[in-house]
Amino acid sequence: MWKLTKDKKILIVGLGLLGGSYAEALTDLGYHVGALTRSESSIKYALEKGLIAEGTTEIDPEFIGKYDLLVFCLYPKVFLQWIKDNQKYIKSGALITDVTGVKRSVVYPIQSILRDDLEFIAAHPMAGREVYGVQNATKKIFKNANYIVIPTLKNTPEGIEACEELGRELGFRSVKTLTPEQHDEMIGFLSQLTHCIAVSLMVCKDSESLVDYTGDSFRDLTRIAKINESMWTELFYMNKDELLLQMELFEEKFNILKNAIKNEDTETIHEIMKLSTEKRKLFDREKTETPDEK
Amino acid sequence: MWKLTKDKKILIVGLGLLGGSYAEALTDLGYHVGALTRSESSIKYALEKGLIAEGTTEIDPEFIGKYDLLVFCLYPKVFLQWIKDNQKYIKSGALITDVTGVKRSVVYPIQSILRDDLEFIAAHPMAGREVYGVQNATKKIFKNANYIVIPTLKNTPEGIEACEELGRELGFRSVKTLTPEQHDEMIGFLSQLTHCIAVSLMVCKDSESLVDYTGDSFRDLTRIAKINESMWTELFYMNKDELLLQMELFEEKFNILKNAIKNEDTETIHEIMKLSTEKRKLFDREKTETPDEK
Numbered sequence: 001m002w003k004l005t006k007d008k009k010i011l012i013v014g015l016g017l018l019g020g021s022y023a024e025a026l027t028d029l030g031y032h033v034g035a036l037t038r039s040e041s042s043i044k045y046a047l048e049k050g051l052i053a054e055g056t057t058e059i060d061p062e063f064i065g066k067y068d069l070l071v072f073c074l075y076p077k078v079f080l081q082w083i084k085d086n087q088k089y090i091k092s093g094a095l096i097t098d099v100t101g102v103k104r105s106v107v108y109p110i111q112s113i114l115r116d117d118l119e120f121i122a123a124h125p126m127a128g129r130e131v132y133g134v135q136n137a138t139k140k141i142f143k144n145a146n147y148i149v150i151p152t153l154k155n156t157p158e159g160i161e162a163c164e165e166l167g168r169e170l171g172f173r174s175v176k177t178l179t180p181e182q183h184d185e186m187i188g189f190l191s192q193l194t195h196c197i198a199v200s201l202m203v204c205k206d207s208e209s210l211v212d213y214t215g216d217s218f219r220d221l222t223r224i225a226k227i228n229e230s231m232w233t234e235l236f237y238m239n240k241d242e243l244l245l246q247m248e249l250f251e252e253k254f255n256i257l258k259n260a261i262k263n264e265d266t267e268t269i270h271e272i273m274k275l276s277t278e279k280r281k282l283f284d285r286e287k288t289e290t291p292d293e294k
Numbered sequence: 295m296w297k298l299t300k301d302k303k304i305l306i307v308g309l310g311l312l313g314g315s316y317a318e319a320l321t322d323l324g325y326h327v328g329a330l331t332r333s334e335s336s337i338k339y340a341l342e343k344g345l346i347a348e349g350t351t352e353i354d355p356e357f358i359g360k361y362d363l364l365v366f367c368l369y370p371k372v373f374l375q376w377i378k379d380n381q382k383y384i385k386s387g388a389l390i391t392d393v394t395g396v397k398r399s400v401v402y403p404i405q406s407i408l409r410d411d412l413e414f415i416a417a418h419p420m421a422g423r424e425v426y427g428v429q430n431a432t433k434k435i436f437k438n439a440n441y442i443v444i445p446t447l448k449n450t451p452e453g454i455e456a457c458e459e460l461g462r463e464l465g466f467r468s469v470k471t472l473t474p475e476q477h478d479e480m481i482g483f484l485s486q487l488t489h490c491i492a493v494s495l496m497v498c499k500d501s502e503s504l505v506d507y508t509g510d511s512f513r514d515l516t517r518i519a520k521i522n523e524s525m526w527t528e529l530f531y532m533n534k535d536e537l538l539l540q541m542e543l544f545e546e547k548f549n550i551l552k553n554a555i556k557n558e559d560t561e562t563i564h565e566i567m568k569l570s571t572e573k574r575k576l577f578d579r580e581k582t583e584t585p586d587e588k
Binding site: 126127128145146148174176178186189190191193194195196197198199200201202203204205208210211212213214215216217218219220221222223224225226227229230232233236237240243244246247248249250251253254255256257258261262264266269270272273274275276277279280281282283 | 421439490491492497508512514515520521526527530531542551556571577
């Protein structure tokens with residue numbers, strides 16, 4: 001029976017911002033943490049800062065075979081390919097988890113090809129910064145963030161419990177459970193749609209002349225318009241059906257408001273604004289504190 | 295020749311959040327500040343806190359006639375009506391300014407009916423909070439905000455200079471000049487469009503179930519979705535042509551991105567995201583500090 005105990009050796013595959021932050025948190029808790037990543041300089045940095053006990057850039061069967069828990073912090077397609085190519089090296093009975101931002105297109109394919117003596121329990125730590133790389137890693141990003149476990153019928157109660165325990169150990173504000181379908185709808189709306197809106201708004205005008213006049217509204221709506229195009233395009237494609245549904249839902253609501261303004265339909269506008277005000281009140285808590293923000 | 299000197303008596307008409315903040319700043323600088331407003335309790339509060347030297351809720355010709363500078367902090371239509379009804383009581387040679395968030399539909403009508411011995415020079419202090427009323431007034435909201443002077447051919451160089459000086463005295467980060475047309479396009483885009491987006495996004499879904507999973511993206515995009523429906527509807531109507539143009543511009547860009555995602559047109563998506571990232575970098579400065587924010 002798999003249980004997250006301090007003797008478990010944890011391997012971070014993909015040592016970027018999230019992987020590095022996992023490494024810091026888990027090393028500080030006393031786990032043995034190793035890293036496997038493409039860049040030699042990331043390993044060097046993480047060793048110097050004491051984020052990991054050991055690391056390599058090589059697919060070394062002996063190294064991989066030592067670990068009890070593997071956390072994949074890779075782009076979705078790279079993750080899929082890695083499992084296909086290298087799952088043969090993973091220790092029997094090991095638990096696998098991830099940080100991928102889309103789920104249906106990752107969880108089902110991986111679980112369908114995974115060896116019977118391994119378990120993959122998906123997770124989505126909803127934490128991040130607008131900067132990348134292990135050099136920006138910090139476990140502080142977990143403090144006010146949500147951690148979501150995404151089990152399927154293929155998961156065991158022990159695997160699910162171990163993954164939840166990992167979220168608690170990392171210091172997340174809350175640990176919740178969703179199905180892959182619920183997760184992808186939610187993320188399509190809360191994260192992907194909002195990035196599409198921010199990006200579209202940002203490219204509307206020549207902005208140099210606007211900077212002088214900008215208040216916080218525009219600044220807030222476009223904070224996430226600085227975006228890693230390779231990662232986000234891949235995430236969009238892997239959740240395309242849901243994202244398009246959410247974009248259409250938003251367009252529909254926006255169009256209702258636009259027509260009400262055009263027709264000076266005050267009743268409809270007031271109704272929408274009152275509903276919006278009411279709904280927004282539910283979200284009034286302090287913002288997540290990340291080191292980028294005041 | 296009108297000049298903003300410390301002996302000038304300043305009347306705030308409409309003692310709410312902005313009017314109260316003007317009053318605090320100007321009183322602290324040593325000006326004699328009076329207030330004329332609808333609510334007795336606002337006057338009482340402002341007197342107790344030392345924001346004003348005197349105040350009334352009555353249209354008192356003698357009281358109004360004492361003032362050299364009148365700052366109107368009213369809804370646009372109320373402001374227009376006030377001038378029609380009461381400009382006869384204003385001291386000859388007085389200067390009038392305002393804080394109204396739309397300009398073409400306010401500046402031209404008022405300047406066309408104003409007595410020849412008065413001057414109205416329009417201004418838009420781009421500062422605010424998500425709360426209302428003199429009880430929430432504080433001059434701190436000006437610190438990192440922009441102040442825009444909006445002259446027309448009817449204004450004198452002295453009137454324009456005095457209005458700019460007022461912005462500097464209030465402590466704004468920057469004082470700029472725009473035409474009414476430039477102002478309304480800019481505000482239609484930066485402020486009104488962003489509020490329409492935030493409100494539309496907020497009413498898309500049943501949000502109670504979403505609160506648990508929300509990261510900062512959705513929170514940032516909907517911060518301004520708590521909205522005073524009467525004020526904003528009036529501002530929307532008074533800038534309707536420009537706002538509708540800006541809404542259509544945004545819809546166009548959003549649709550280009552949506553179709554690129556639908557067709558997996560990676561080149562177009564990357565192009566948009568790179569442009570967005572590039573443009574957003576221009577806006578990377580610290581957020582305006584208001585007392586609501588950390």
